[in-house]
Amino acid sequence: MVTDVDGVTDRLGSSGRARSGPRTESEPDTESGEAFGDPRSEATARAGHDGDGRQRPGSGSGVRIGRHGPSVAASARRPRVAVGGGRCCRSHHGENYNREVMPKPQVLTPQADDFPRWYQDVIAKAELADNGPVRGTMVIRPDGYAIWERMQAEVDQRIKAVGVRNAYFPLFIPESYLTREAEHVEGFSPELAVVTHGGGKELAEPVVVRPTSETVIGEYIAKWTQSYRDLPLLLNQWANVVRWELRPRLFLRSSEFLWQEGHTAHVSREDAAAFARRIHTEVYRDFMVDVLAMPVLLGAKTAAERFPGAIDTLTCEAMMGDGKALQMGTSHELGQNFAKAFDIRFLDESGSEQLAWTTSWGVSTRMVGGLIMTHGDDRGLRLPPVLAPVQVVVLLVRDGDGVGAAVDRLVDDLEAAGVRVVADTRAELSFGRRVTDWELKGVPVRIEVGPRDLAEGEVTLVRRDTASKEQVGLGGAVATAGKLLEAIQQDLLAEATERRDERTVDVSTVDEVAEAAATGFARIRWDAIGPGDEQRLATDGVTIRCLQRLDGSLPEGDEDELIAIAARSY
């Protein structure tokens, strides 16, 4: 099979730039249907693994390998000198012998030095993803995919809660479908991958690899829609899509990515608009705020930024750690554009034929990038507990005197309490190394179990977000962990909200917009931006991210008194 990514521009008669490139042989690897995880199996699925992700023989949390005599001898040899004083201290002041802030080894480029470099470092060191062999493609590694699976599970549940059902449509779309909607084809043809050969022969009609599925799904919605009783028709699919990218970045912009695309048809414009808004708020915003702990701004796109073929595009915009904006999700009112192109008609109650009104909406693996850049710090990822595939890691500091058994019991108790937990008993790695690893991976709470603590019947709990430590009795560890998880979830959201608000300024002129956008978001009255200003800002790398009402709520259609949020963006 030969994939041709350049020729289609001409064939589709688009104004897009022409590109040259070799035709590349590629194996047919049409992987259809994304498996997604059952959230309930998450904790148990991980329980038999150590921190390396390798299955230990014997499984269960109590596996012991290669730890015996020496470490016991070592701990026995070490008398309680330091601990003796510490014990006194602790009992009187509740202090911790190792509470002082530890010198942190630099494992990542600091954010302040070079934010993009930091982002790449995190992805590499936390083992989230790699570049694929074809430029712009992405290999999502198990720890990265686990994050995506958690996102899928949470979003899927919310999508279904508003009455949408999942289906699956093909990867290949007839090229002719794309051309039926003028704006749509113009918008997408520059980034299409087109298959010209199959089965060793040139195809009579080339097929495109879906960049999005409005067209195929429209064709079938038309087929399935006869009566107003068939509407609303509410569909969603989890799939991969391909948009040939010139400047790829892992998670943020790759030539192939994973997403969810919803497609619905309604009897009236009002119904369609209301549904798009409902998805936008009840699914996307709630998920992003409650699960991702990201304070997204909701708004409408300007005509220039609208989805090709839409009459209105709603967006969720987030601010990253460097002040730049990231579009986290969009919902489109497609009006009757696709209904006309694909003949989506129905008979209404009076028996007269009507054109349907459609919507589409999606969120993608880009959210993983947004999550990294929103909460990450110089030590690595910081995952919000509600999302985190692993919420608590129980770290065996050093073996001896029943430490292993205590780790096992704690893991069992946490699991029984519904916490997603793993045990790290890798005695062959130094303590510091393992701590650093778990910090890189962003696990919200770390519980350190070692002989010294245990002699006091205690363990040490450490928050990933603040690095603060506290010691609690073994019996209280589960309850404390639960409280910490809740606190971390709230605090991450609060921290991100505070940063966004600090870096958002109200301005009144276009020049001020450009200046303010250098460090964050600029808010300006939409009517203060004249024709041509939007384009002029774009030359400085600044775009209008969205339009909101003065109170920050979502506008409906064309309203006066709107505020434009302008920023640099990813």
Added chain:
RNA sequence: CGGGCCGUAGCGCAGCUUGGUUAGCGUGCCUGCUUUGGGAGCAGGAGGUCGCGGGUUCGAAUCCCGCCGGCCCGACCA
């Protein structure tokens, strides 16, 4: 597609200007011992068509020509 830069061990790099032993260094990897409460130490070891092709030369990672690939900056996008 325009402008700048780079291809040497898995990754990051030095060596090239001024051609000449067996091509080095950091990290990672393997083995052993000692370690383990904040990226452990020591010893030993494996790993290279110096991007590809041609040319100059007694001799090329190094000089010349061509090709291929990649990165960064500008015009589009979840």
